[in-house]
Amino acid sequence: MTQQITATHNSTLAIATYGLTKRYDRHIAVNEVELRVKSGEIYGLMGVNGAGKTSMMKMLAAAESPTKGEIYYNGDRLLLDSSSSNIKKYIGYLPDNYPLYDDLTVWDYLDYFARLYKIPASRRRVRVYEVLELVKLEDKRNSLIPTLSRGMKQRLGLARTIIHEPIILLLDEPISGLDSIARNQFRSILQVLQEAGMTIVIASPILRDLTEVCTTIGIMEYGFLVDDITLTDIKQYKTSQQILVTTLGELTALETALSKNSLVKEWQRIPNKNSLQVKFLGGESDSVNLLRSLIEQGLPIAEFNQIEEDWETILLKRRNYFNENNDAFSP
Ligand SMILES: Nc1ncnc2c1ncn2[C@@H]1O[C@H](COP(=O)(O)OP(=O)(O)OP(=O)(O)O)[C@@H](O)[C@H]1O
Numbered sequence: 001m002t003q004q005i006t007a008t009h010n011s012t013l014a015i016a017t018y019g020l021t022k023r024y025d026r027h028i029a030v031n032e033v034e035l036r037v038k039s040g041e042i043y044g045l046m047g048v049n050g051a052g053k054t055s056m057m058k059m060l061a062a063a064e065s066p067t068k069g070e071i072y073y074n075g076d077r078l079l080l081d082s083s084s085s086n087i088k089k090y091i092g093y094l095p096d097n098y099p100l101y102d103d104l105t106v107w108d109y110l111d112y113f114a115r116l117y118k119i120p121a122s123r124r125r126v127r128v129y130e131v132l133e134l135v136k137l138e139d140k141r142n143s144l145i146p147t148l149s150r151g152m153k154q155r156l157g158l159a160r161t162i163i164h165e166p167i168i169l170l171l172d173e174p175i176s177g178l179d180s181i182a183r184n185q186f187r188s189i190l191q192v193l194q195e196a197g198m199t200i201v202i203a204s205p206i207l208r209d210l211t212e213v214c215t216t217i218g219i220m221e222y223g224f225l226v227d228d229i230t231l232t233d234i235k236q237y238k239t240s241q242q243i244l245v246t247t248l249g250e251l252t253a254l255e256t257a258l259s260k261n262s263l264v265k266e267w268q269r270i271p272n273k274n275s276l277q278v279k280f281l282g283g284e285s286d287s288v289n290l291l292r293s294l295i296e297q298g299l300p301i302a303e304f305n306q307i308e309e310d311w312e313t314i315l316l317k318r319r320n321y322f323n324e325n326n327d328a329f330s331p
Contacts, residue, residue: 013072014039014168014199015060020069022055022223029055031223032069037201037216039074042194044210045203047220053203054096056220057172060201061093073168092166094157096173096203100145106132107141110159117164131159135189151182158189169193169200175209187213207315219315227318243287245294246275246303257297261290277307 015037022030030052037043045053058064060071062080071078073087101109110131114124132138135155140148148156154174161169175183190200190213204210210217218228247254251274258264263282270277280287291304 012039013037014041014074015043015201016072017060018070018072020056020059020071021067022052022059022064023067024055028223030059030066033220033223033225035218035225036228037199039199040194040197041215042190042200042202042213044214044217045201045220046205046207046210046217047203048205051205051220052223053205053220054172055223057093057095057170057201057203061091061095061170062088063093063095089164090167091170092161092164092168093170094161094172094174096176098157100153100156102144102146105142105144106137106148106156109145109156110163113160113163119164127163127165131163134162134192135159136185149182151178151185154178154182154186155189158186162193167198169198171200171202173204174202176204176206183209183212217315219319227315229315229318241280241282241287242307243278243280243290244270244275244303244305244307245278245301246273248274248300248302251276254294254299257294257299261293263290275303 013036015035017033017035020030020033020035021028033052033056035056045056047053055064059066060078062078062084065080073090076084076087078084078087101112104112107128110128111124114127119127129138132141135158137152137155137159140152145153145156158171158174161171175186178186190202194200202210202214207217216228216230219226245254245258251269254276255267258267258276258278263280263286265279265281267276267278269275280290282290287306291301294301294304
């Protein structure tokens with residue numbers, strides 16, 4: 001049975017789950033989740049506290065068994081018994097609130113995990129140096145862990161997670177509580193790991209923590225994976241652009257001129273400004289033509305700017321659209 005399922009599953013997906021469900025007594029923490037993570041991407045799992053992210057990550061890391069459903073890594077099914085030891089070797093899992101040992105130095109801590117992963121003595125020293133260099137903690141190798149800053153501790157946690165050279169990383173809230181410099185440092189390390197070919201899943205309740213680094217964002221609500229969106233989706237979405245147009249003349253004259261352009265879908269007046277926010281269906285050259293025609297009609301245009309929509313606005317719009325239409329989203 002497993003063989004047949006494996007054969008039909010898409011092995012270009014680094015991670016795929018089918019009907020993945022976790023129930024604690026009568027509470028369903030993860031509900032029939034169909035996660036798809038492509039090889040080499042950084043996938044952000046976003047959801048408010050209690051949405052089910054940690055339960056999801058624990059199942060992906062084989063730290064907890066699903067109540068129902070299946071997990072596949074590169075087309076191979078993950079099972080909790082010893083039959084999946086080959087898959088587990090390639091997973092690095094950084095749990096939320098993982099323990100750091102206060103009486104160890106940075107070096108001893110990493111050396112301890114290298115031994116746990118049975119990295120041979122001849123390779124261990126080199127590997128500890130490699131990860132220390134990657135997370136930029138070489139200078140701290142002889143420091144006791146309690147003397148590290150929060151950002152350094154998070155980077156040490158990441159170093160521990162990659163010590164055995166996994167190809168899939170599961171990071172549960174790795175940058176929560178870090179200041180912007182520490183977040184930037186952490187993010188640039190993740191980008192290096194992605195460039196090295198790793199597939200990374202990051203869980204966080206804070207969308208901005210994810211949008212700064214992820215290539216796809218999945219949204220969890222009440223245990224369901226309710227949406228996911230890729231950078232490509234966003235580009236498609238942007239085929240309808242928003243343009244801010246400000247006139248030094250009458251707004252009604254601008255509205256009359258806009259109504260003659262078939263690519264102008266609708267507009268909104270901006271309160272206390274002589275401006276309109278215009279939803280425009282054309283591409284960039286069409287918007288140049290629109291500006292030219294407004295000027296040729298004698299309108300005193302003071303401002304004509306594309307408004308960049310951020311991920312938060314787009315995701316919110318998609319959520320509202322799903323809720324109102326109970327249907328698939330189309331930009
Ligand atoms: N071991 C457990 N026993 C019973 N209920 C649990 C257990 N672990 C989690 N839950 C419940 O499952 C739901 C999802 O919890 P989970 O920790 O997966 O969410 P989360 O999105 O990671 O939240 P947070 O951001 O706060 O970590 C919550 O209602 C939680 O109370």
